Amino acid sequence: xxxETNNLGYTxxxxxxxxxxxxxxxxxxxxxxxxxxxxLLCFFFPxxxxxxxxxxxxxxxxxxxxxxxxxxxxxxxxxxxxGTLLSCVLHLTNSTWRKAMYRSAEAMTLFSLVxxxxxxxxxxxxxxxxxxxxxxxxQMELWPNFRSPLMFDVMAIGTYITGSTIFIYMGTIPDFAxxxxxxxxxxxTMYTLLSLGWRGTDKEWHRLHxxxxxxxVLIIPLAVSVHSIVSWDFAMSVVPGLHQTIFAPxxxxxxxxxxxxxxxxxxxVLRKSxxxxxxxxxxxxxxxxxxxxxxxxIWTYINGVELxxxxxxxxxxxxxxxxxxxxxxxxxxxxEMILFCAVAPMLMFSTRFRTSFVPMLILSIAINIGMYTxxxxxxxxxxxxQYLPDAWGVYVPSLVEISIMVGSFALxxxxxxxxxxxxxxxxxxxxxxxxxxxxxxxxxxxxxxxx
Amino acid sequence: xxxxxxFMDSWRKYRKPGYYDEFDYHWTMAIxxxxxxxxxxxxxxxxxxxxxxxxxxxxxxxxxEMQWIRIERYWEGEFPDIKLRFIPMMCQHCDAAPCETVxxxxxxxxxxxxxxxxxxxxxxxxxACAVYCPYEVRYFNYYDHHWDxxxxxxLNPDVTVRGKGVMEKCTFCIQRIRQAKDLAKDDGRRxxxxxxxxxxxxxxxxxxxxxxxxxxxxxxxxxxxMHDPRNYRVLEELNTDSSVFYLKKVxx
Numbered sequence: 001x002x003x004e005t006n007n008l009g010y011t012x013x014x015x016x017x018x019x020x021x022x023x024x025x026x027x028x029x030x031x032x033x034x035x036x037x038x039x040l041l042c043f044f045f046p047x048x049x050x051x052x053x054x055x056x057x058x059x060x061x062x063x064x065x066x067x068x069x070x071x072x073x074x075x076x077x078x079x080x081x082x083g084t085l086l087s088c089v090l091h092l093t094n095s096t097w098r099k100a101m102y103r104s105a106e107a108m109t110l111f112s113l114v115x116x117x118x119x120x121x122x123x124x125x126x127x128x129x130x131x132x133x134x135x136x137x138x139q140m141e142l143w144p145n146f147r148s149p150l151m152f153d154v155m156a157i158g159t160y161i162t163g164s165t166i167f168i169y170m171g172t173i174p175d176f177a178x179x180x181x182x183x184x185x186x187x188x189t190m191y192t193l194l195s196l197g198w199r200g201t202d203k204e205w206h207r208l209h210x211x212x213x214x215x216x217v218l219i220i221p222l223a224v225s226v227h228s229i230v231s232w233d234f235a236m237s238v239v240p241g242l243h244q245t246i247f248a249p250x251x252x253x254x255x256x257x258x259x260x261x262x263x264x265x266x267x268x269v270l271r272k273s274x275x276x277x278x279x280x281x282x283x284x285x286x287x288x289x290x291x292x293x294x295x296x297x298i299w300t301y302i303n304g305v306e307l308x309x310x311x312x313x314x315x316x317x318x319x320x321x322x323x324x325x326x327x328x329x330x331x332x333x334x335x336e337m338i339l340f341c342a343v344a345p346m347l348m349f350s351t352r353f354r355t356s357f358v359p360m361l362i363l364s365i366a367i368n369i370g371m372y373t374x375x376x377x378x379x380x381x382x383x384x385x386q387y388l389p390d391a392w393g394v395y396v397p398s399l400v401e402i403s404i405m406v407g408s409f410a411l412x413x414x415x416x417x418x419x420x421x422x423x424x425x426x427x428x429x430x431x432x433x434x435x436x437x438x439x440x441x442x443x444x445x446x447x448x449x450x451x
Numbered sequence: 452x453x454x455x456x457x458f459m460d461s462w463r464k465y466r467k468p469g470y471y472d473e474f475d476y477h478w479t480m481a482i483x484x485x486x487x488x489x490x491x492x493x494x495x496x497x498x499x500x501x502x503x504x505x506x507x508x509x510x511x512x513x514x515x516e517m518q519w520i521r522i523e524r525y526w527e528g529e530f531p532d533i534k535l536r537f538i539p540m541m542c543q544h545c546d547a548a549p550c551e552t553v554x555x556x557x558x559x560x561x562x563x564x565x566x567x568x569x570x571x572x573x574x575x576x577x578x579a580c581a582v583y584c585p586y587e588v589r590y591f592n593y594y595d596h597h598w599d600x601x602x603x604x605x606l607n608p609d610v611t612v613r614g615k616g617v618m619e620k621c622t623f624c625i626q627r628i629r630q631a632k633d634l635a636k637d638d639g640r641r642x643x644x645x646x647x648x649x650x651x652x653x654x655x656x657x658x659x660x661x662x663x664x665x666x667x668x669x670x671x672x673x674x675x676x677m678h679d680p681r682n683y684r685v686l687e688e689l690n691t692d693s694s695v696f697y698l699k700k701v702x703x
Contacts, residue, residue: 054615055576056593061514065578065591125576125591125616132575133555142557142573150555150579237583238549238689383582387686388540390523391587393514 010432016276017175017424018182024421027273035413043407046400047122055125057400064383064395069123071375072405074251075258076116076412077157077230078371082259083109084164085223086291088216099430101284104270105263106168107423111415112262113161115408122404134158149232156222156229163222167215168423173198173208175424190422227255234378241321241382244309250302257295257341258371264288264364266416268357270425279426282355289354292367296345303342317387324385325377329394333373334381340370476643477565477694478623479666480653481676482539484700486660489522489537493652493661497541500624500651502610504596517590519621520652536700539661541652542567542588542621543685543693550580550589558618565666565694566623576616585686589620623663624650645671666694 050057060067083105090102121127133144133154144151177198180191198204231251234242244250264285271280310322325334344366347353354360380395397405419425464472497503497520506515520541527534544567550559551567558573559580581589595615598606606612609626613619631648635641645664653661664673676682677696684693 054592054594056510056515056615059513060578060591060593062516062590063514063587065581123577125578125618126574129556129575132573144555145552145557147552148555148557148579150553150577154555233579236553238585239582386587387585387689388523388587389525390521390540 013426013428013431014178014182016279017426017428018179020276020425021179021421022183022187028417028421032414032417035410035417038410039407039414041407042403043411046403046407050122050400051127057398059396059398059401061393061395063386063391063393064380066123066379066383067395068376068397068401068405069119071372071379072408073116073119073123074230074375074378075372076112076119076408077227078251078255078258078375079262079368080109080112080116080160080164080259081223081227081252081255082263083107083112084167084219085109085256086260086263088167088219088223091216092213092220099427099433101263101267101280101426102430103168103172103423103427104266104425106164106171107416107419107425108259108262108266109164110161110168111412111419112259113157113164114415115412117157117161118411119408149229149236152229153233156226160219160222160226163215163219167212167219170208170215171212171427172423174200174205174429175427178428179424224252227251234382239382239386240315240317241310241325241385242378244306246302246305246309250306253295253298253302254371254374257292257299258368260288260292260295261364261367261371264292264360265368268361268364270420271357276426279431282357285357285360286351286354289348289360292364293345293348296341296348296367300342303338317385321382321385325381328381329384330377330381333377337370337373337377340366341374471561471563474565474667475563476628477666478544478628478648479565479664479673479677479694479696480623480650481662481673481679481682481696481698483660483662483676483698484536484538485681485698486658487537487539487700488658488660489524489535490657491522492655492657493520493539494518494522496651496655497621499605500607500610501622502606502612503619504592504598506596510593515591515593517619519588519590519619521588534702538685538697539652540586540588540685541695542623543586543691543695544621544623545691545693547690547692549583549585549689549691553579553583555579564628566625566628567620568625569618569620569622571611571613571617571619574617576618578618580618585689585691589618592617592619624648627651642668645673 046057058067058069087102087106121130124130132142133151135144135146144154173195176191176195177200180188180195183191228248228251231247235244235247237243267280267284267288270276307322307326310318325331344363347359347363353363384394385392498505498518501519503517503519506517510516520539523538523540525536525538527536544565546561546565548559548561548567551561554560554574555577556573556575558570558575560568560570562568576591578591581587581591592613592615596613597603607626609630627650628643628648631643635643635647643665645668648663650663653663662673662676664671666674666677668674676698679698681699681701682696683699684696687693
């Protein structure tokens with residue numbers, strides 16, 4: 001499939017991408033300082049406060065022992081999903097439109113996972129002992145509890161982080177080499193190390209392609225398993241509202257849904273701020289819009305199933321949980337979620353909507369707000385109404401929790417800003433594959449490209 | 452066949468609470484709701500015995516009270532024809548406890564006495580056990596608590612003072628059980644006698660509504676109480692196989 005990159009030459013791509021790494025304007029520094037400062041102020045400062053005084057700084061209380069920390073954790077894991085997963089699926093199905101956007105999508109995966117892993121530390125009461133959840137031989141001769149879904153979670157996320165890191169790094173090696181050949185000084189040294197001596201021989205390309213496809217196949221089931229396992233943290237309990245078999249597919253679909261919406265947001269921002277108008281086009285928004293629409297329909301269906309199962313169970317505690325979810329204390333949030341994640345995405349039936357940049361940006365942000373609400377509600381509504389009415393209660397997040405939530409977005413942005421200056425944020429060699437073969441006009445020495 | 456049956460045997464053993472073929476003792480409590488007056492003496496006794504912090508008014512309003520045993524109060528009927536029901540609620544020491552499977556570090560587990568034990572030192576504070584517990588009897592230390600002088604002088608030396616970020620709950624006064632077992636051993640006796648161990652709540656109950664003992668001893672008082680025709684267990688339909696039996700209040 002030919003894209004709008006047809007009017008570009010190989011050199012233009014190199015120039016554009018290397019420029020995005022080497023040339024740094026004041027805007028970038030302002031953005032980095034703002035994001036970094038917000039991270040320190042809103043994320044790390046309240047967290048240290050909480051570490052010092054105890055987790056009582058959060059709003060958690062007796063029935064609501066889990067709160068926004070866990071909701072944010074699921075949210076970030078969910079956001080991580082589409083990146084690498086989408087990239088893998090599209091790689092295996094040979095979708096050429098993936099090529100301009102997949103690098104930033106994969107970076108999103110990686111940084112979301114980093115933020116999510118940080119959230120685990122924020123969430124637990126004694127994070128300084130968090131390593132006890134990892135199986136390693138130790139002098140206490142104690143192992144973690146292999147029956148615990150939380151322990152599965154540690155393993156699943158660890159594997160997913162490792163897999164995604166290798167996947168994004170391996171796919172970038174030829175581009176590191178290309179940047180290496182165009183930079184000098186400390187950058188040259190850094191990219192020389194990062195590119196692992198890539199020369200662009202046929203053998204190297206062959207092996208890279210083979211390994212890349214292998215990893216892509218490996219990561220798809222991994223991505224599905226990660227969020228299934230996250231859902232088991234909840235579904236394996238006996239809490240009405242959480243104890244449902246639909247939870248694993250529900251979480252996986254929700255994850256891909258919010259992740260895809262996240263990619264739309266990030267692509268819009270990259271397109272505007274880095275001057276990638278020619279690489280990220282209407283076509284990408286159109287295709288992602290279609291994907292989002294399908295996901296929204298599946299998500300709506302699963303929500304219906306969830307309500308139906310609760311009603312069909314016929315038990316008083318499920319009825320109570322259901323009624324509380326729909327009409328209780330958190331009901332405005334529930335209907336907000338339905339509006340943002342089930343009703344508003346119907347707009348994407350229109351091609352004109354899908355190919356308009358700003359409306360898609362607004363919708364993608366609305367979807368992620370809705371999806372965050374979903375994660376919050378799963379925890380808050382279910383824990384508020386459990387079996388014994390004496391222990392019913394309401395949980396409201398505290399200022400520290402809200403600040404850390406805001407700070408986590410700043411942390412993500414900071415990591416992403418650092419990323420765009422180190423990694424070529426558009427895959428150069430794969431964009432070139434979609435272009436017409438160069439003519440005999442003299443070009444700059446092509447690197448990382450088989451002649 | 453033999454390989455399969457061996458596998459199934461080890462699987463069944465693995466599925467057993469705490470992997471025990473048989474408990475040494477099987478500590479059980481029976482609560483006669485006909486005798487319970489809701490006086491909360493058990494709550495106070497528990498607070499004193501187990502170094503449970505008094506969280507204060509502000510924290511109480513935020514829903515962070517600490518009571519290993521609490522008196523749940525339910526109203527039945529409408530105003531003129533109204534009844535007030537009490538039910539003391541504490542850790543049910545389930546033999547198939549949901550909280551035990553979920554702890555990633557195994558900080559809560561089943562010990563050889565059929566008790567659901569909580570290891571404070573091992574707890575990392577995921578609070579998953581509190582979510583999984585259908586009885587809502589697990590309490591979390593949101594802060595480091597302190598006792599103003601001279602209250603700190605009356606802390607029970609046999610019980611750990613829990614720090615921040617740790618889950619805690621009723622232990623059936625495990626320190627008293629341990630002491631009784633040590634005494635029984637020193638006396639050259641094999642078993643702890645019935646009535647020799649009494650958790651603080653049982654000891655303090657003025658109407659003797661609470662009975663505690665070893666279920667494996669058919670002559671024990673708790674054995675008789677738990678086989679009373681009025682017996683039931685709270686949320687028995689969840690198959691938690693709890694060790695606290697309630698005797699239904701019979702209305703005259």
